[in-house]
Amino acid sequence: MVTAGAGAALLVAPRPVAAAMRLGDRPALARTIGIMDLALVPGLLRGRPRWPWMLARAAFNLPVAAAYRTQARRPGGQPVAIAGMAAMLGLTAMDTATAIALRNADRIAEAT
Secondary structure (H helix, E strand, O other), X not given: OHHHHHHHHHHHOHHHHHHHOOOOOOHHHHHHHHXXXXXXXXXXXXXXXXXXXXXXXXXXXXXXXXXXXXXXXXXXXXXXXXXXXXXXXXXXXXHHHHHHHHHHHHHHHHHO
16 A cells, blocks of 8 residues: 555655655656556555565666665765665565565465
8 A cells, every 4th residue: 555655646746755755856757656656556455476566566666776876976865865775775675575475475375
């Protein structure tokens, strides 16, 4: 549900949400991130198996981390953008671990 809310906000109000997320004045980037988030929602909520959707979410976090890296290189954007990049990389690791756990659970369920 967080992914759906974030995606909708980025799509509907890209400038203020991108500013709040410390991504700078980049509405096209914000909309793209919103579209990516919204594309994942059906699979994350109802997809079977669910693990490929979590893996896709992990992969989609990487361009957002790269956007924070770009912002960190701009004057005055460094501290918050570095924190954003670190958060996105952390989420990538968590989403990947979740995808692996879901895949393993599916394999165990199939074997029993």
